[in-house]
Amino acid sequence: MRLNVRSRQALFAAAIGATLVLSGCGKDNDDANSSTGGVTLGFVNGADTEFHTCLQKAVEQTAKQEGAKIYTANSHQDSSAELSNIEDMTSRNVSALIVQTVNVDALKGDIAKAKAAGVPLYLTSVATSDMDDVLGAAVVDLKKAGALDAEWVAKDAGGKKAEVGIIAGAPGAASDLLVGGFKDALPANATVVADQPAMFNPVKAQDVAENMIQAHPKLSYVFVANEEMAFAARKAFDAAGHKDVTIVTVNGTPEGVAAVKDGRFGATVANSAMTIGDTAVKNVLGLLSKKASVDKIANIPLVLVTKDNLNDAPQYCPK
Known part of the structure; x- marks a missing residue:
């Protein structure tokens, strides 16, 4: 059957409309401009804590500011879900993929999946021992974060014997590095008597x-291992009549800094989710465009926040 001009124009318009509907699936922003050449990024988040929520918000906001389209997914602390999310992202033909991994042991499969699809992969918070197949990483020295808290404990204890407990997060990624750094930096007079995970x-x-x-x-x-759990632990210790137990933790949220100020926490290590997300997006775009000024590995600064330097804590979450 032959179509007249008007019919062909109608079919063409319908096809264009269908394409626009399909390209808008998922969480995205459609105002990509010439500064990024229409780059589309994928972000696979690892969990649902305040850190992860703020990290995603930072990734989305910076992508929008830079004119890049963004798709997001969450693996909810499930490494198999993470691999499925990566596979889904690669099927969308993203220009690059940002991953906040659930478990560092899962990264080998993640990297292989992205590499097979020809999609550059960029990591947040952690890096791998071999970065050859990875576009880059915005790295937080999580062992150092744990060590900073341990050093504060050492100073506060002043050489006196102390029993120390650890409430870890989810085994396999950030929590293991935080706890390892904390244990390694504890003084000889501080003894770890309990170490249990609470899965964030x-x-x-x-x-x-x-x-x-x-x-x-x-x-x-x-x-x-994070301030959300630390507030719950503080509640439990206070209810049991042990207000003298001193909590040290990690994140540097406004609520966490306030808890340091009023004595509910002894110290917290500021690890800005906003800085990580912003750095990740900007560096991915820079590396894709081969800007010489962009380093493959970006080290995110850490700040030990105590009553003496409350104003030094960086902004944690985008507004």
């Missing part, structure tokens, strides 16, 4: 803290 879940953290103080009523310090 405040409810579980409260349960862990309640059990910990019952088993070890002489606890002096507790390292908690």
Whole structure:
């Protein structure tokens, strides 16, 4: 059947409309401009904590500011879901993929999947020992973050013997590095008497803290792998009549800094999710365009926040 001019024009318009609908699936921003050449980025987040929420917000805002389209997905602490999310992102033909991994052991499969699809992969928070197949990384020295808290404990204890507890996050990624750095930097007079994961879940953290103080009523310090869990632990210790237990933690949110100010926490290590997300997007775009001024690995600054330097904490989350 032959189509007249008007019919061909109608079919062409319908096809264009269908294409626009398909390209808008998922979380994206459609105002890509000439500064990025229509770059489309994928971001696979690892969990649902405040850190991850702020990280995603920073990635989305910076992508929009830079004129790049962005698709996002969340693996909810499931490494198999992470691999599926990466596969989905590569099927969307993204220009590059940013990954906040669930588990560093999962990265080998993630990198291989992205490489096979010809999609450059950029990491946030951690790097791999072999970066040859990775576009780059915005790296947080998580061992140093743990060590900074341990050094504060050492100074605060002043050589006196102290029992120390650890409320970890989810095994396999950030938490392991944080806890390892904390343990390695503890002084000889501080003994770890309890070390339990709470999966970055405040409810579980409260349960862990309640059990910990019952088993070890002489606890002096507790390292908690993020501030959300630390607030839950503080509640449990206070309810049990152990307000003298000193908590050290990580994040540097406004609420966390306020808790340091009023004494609920002894210290926190500021690890700005906003800085990580902003750096990741800008560096991905720079590396894709082969800008010589952009380093493959960007080191994110850390700040130990105590009562003495509350104003030094960087902004944690985009507004």
